[in-house]
Amino acid sequence: MSTRYAALLRGINVGGHRKVPMAALREVLEDVGFSGVATYLQSGNAVFTSDSADERALARTLEQGIEKRFGFTVDCLVRDAAYLRAIADDCPFPAAELEARQLHVTYFSEGVDPERFAAIDRAAFAPEEFRLGERSLYLYAPDGLGRSKLADVLARPGLTRGIVATSRNWNTVVKLVELTAD
Incomplete structure (x- = not known):
C-alpha cells in the first residue's frame, strides 16, 4: 500500500x-x-x-x-x-488564534528525553514558551522567531546532540498536512 x-x-x-x-x-x-x-x-x-x-x-x-x-x-x-496530521492536531497552543510567525514546530529524528530541556528556566523567557510533543517541540514566540531569545537557547547544539532537528513555521506545518492528505 x-x-x-x-x-x-x-x-x-x-x-x-x-x-x-x-x-x-x-x-x-x-x-x-x-x-x-x-x-x-x-x-x-x-x-x-x-x-x-x-x-x-x-x-x-x-x-x-x-x-x-x-x-x-x-x-x-x-x-x-x-x-504530520497528529502534530497539527496535538498543538498545545491555540494555533487558530495566533499568527503563523508566532508558532513553530521543531521535528526531531527521534523522541527526546524531557531532561534535555530541564535546565531551561522557562519563566525567564515568558511569554515565550515551548512544549515537547511526539518527536517534536512546539515553540510559541509572540514576537516571531527572529526576536526570540528562547529560540536561541533551544537551538544550542547540546540540546539536540545526537539527533537531527529541523524547524518549520505554522504555515508550513499546515501546508505539509494538506499536501500529504489522501
Missing part, C-alpha cells in the same frame, strides 16, 4: 550555502523511485508517495540521492501523513 510522506531537509538554501533548487530536488526524489513528487517553498520541503513504511530508510535513500547529485550531505527527516 502506498503512503504519502513529507521530506524535511535541514539547512539548505540558507545564506547562499548548500543550494538545492526545488526543480532538482524533485528530480532527485523521482530518480530514487518516489512518485507523486512536489515541493513547497525553497527551504527544503517535499512530498512524495512510496510503498515503503520505513521512514528512516526513505530518509537515507533521499540523503544518498542528494549527496550523489549535489556533492554534499543534507540531513533529512521523512514523516508520514498521519504523523
